[in-house]
Amino acid sequence: MTETLTRRERAREATYAEIVSTSRALLRDGSELSLRAVAGRMGITPPALYRYVASYQELVDLVAYEIDKSATEEFRAAAATQDEDDLAGQLVCAAVAFRRWALRDRAEFMVAFANPVAESNCLRRELLTASTSGHYFNDLLVRLWRQRDFPRPDLDDLDPRIAEVMRDPIYPADVSAIPAADRGLLWVFQQAWATLYGTVTLEVFGHMDPRVIDSGELFAQMLLGWMPRLAIDDPDGHYTALLRSEIARD
Amino acid sequence: MTETLTRRERAREATYAEIVSTSRALLRDGSELSLRAVAGRMGITPPALYRYVASYQELVDLVAYEIDKSATEEFRAAAATQDEDDLAGQLVCAAVAFRRWALRDRAEFMVAFANPVAESNCLRRELLTASTSGHYFNDLLVRLWRQRDFPRPDLDDLDPRIAEVMRDPIYPADVSAIPAADRGLLWVFQQAWATLYGTVTLEVFGHMDPRVIDSGELFAQMLLGWMPRLAIDDPDGHYTALLRSEIARD
């Protein structure tokens, strides 16, 4: 499947990879992400980077996309610790992994998720619209629905503006596999995602008593509050225990 | 009550006010907030600002605090359009006002709310911990509880770490008026605030389909989802209508 690339194209692709990796190394070291710093670490002069990105913002967009991609792999790995059929358990693990990753690599999280999305005229930014993590969580939720059949709004009962978005969403790829009648699922997903995203962002920014954040109880309550809506009734407290033990893992 | 200030102190206070006002003017003009730009607009040389703030970060903290204060006045005004006894209506209006303000003055919102809180060794930052808007919304929720008596967790049923925080919270001022037995209210507030903050931050950052954000339905659903927990049953749909009409106001 991999196209045969010319020598130059391979070199160029390698340079892109190096740009991203040194950018992420910079972020993880607590340094500022800057064109000059990236160039410096690569043993290259700053203007040379302009052969690869058109501006600083485009560099940020590029590494944001790659961060999202690699973080998604971490979520996927966390979910893989659960039984293949246990989609609820996978969802719990993936959600907690999202929080754990965000609080650990704050700088990377801010670049990828707490970064105001600008006017969308840049090439690479378009790919970002199809957020990898968004696809992953959405897909997980759809599979969970097929398994547990939790209530899903009918498009006709929704605000027409919302229904329109669900019929013709921004992410085109795997969502087109969902029949139109079931597109209300997307609305459930968006609301769940807003809760997950919002809570984690609040925690990362630290706009709350640090002791509350450390305990993880705010996040736990948000997730527990969503379980009934997803038909995860959890009579024996299994998922609650899983959630708490996953949160406790540092 | 106003202390008699010496001539110097008054001048200094006036300069502080001018620093804040030109900073906010800068933000509203779409310019970057920078020491040099503020100094330039004030007809002053950049290093002179160091007589008032110890660093750029301290300038940001200072204006963040003032932004929060003045935004709170806007929330209060929005709530004042409702009947004095109608605390539920006031809460709806204040919450929508928060969203409206954030989406209108994005730059100011980001400075005040989407700004990672650093190590708390700066003087003025301590005052920020006692967030004005936090106090206002918390107070409103407490008054609503006295009126509608919605369920409030018992401290003994909560995670001990959370109970500890509720017993001895960071904000000391008006919370100390709440008897220890009712401190579970603070936990309700923190969760509600996390939902409000999270949803608005998501919308401001634009990490979602713009059509969804424009419709305001995400925000509406979040608020509607909270009403039952606050004993706002709304049989005649009055508050739902109020919420939607407030959202529609541009």
Next chain:
DNA sequence: CAGGAAAGTGAACGGTGTAAACCGTAAACG
């Protein structure tokens, strides 16, 4: 092999936060 495109360099411009030395004036004090 020649031509041309791509990758990289050097110098420069305007912008940023910040530190140090210095100065006049207004307040504070003996």
Next chain:
DNA sequence: CGTTTACGGTTTACACCGTTCACTTTCCTG
């Protein structure tokens, strides 16, 4: 009242930032 101190301000300078332009080197290709 006169002296001293401290405050508000300027000048200069440094190290960083994104970005542009003219130039050179390298390497692929027709």
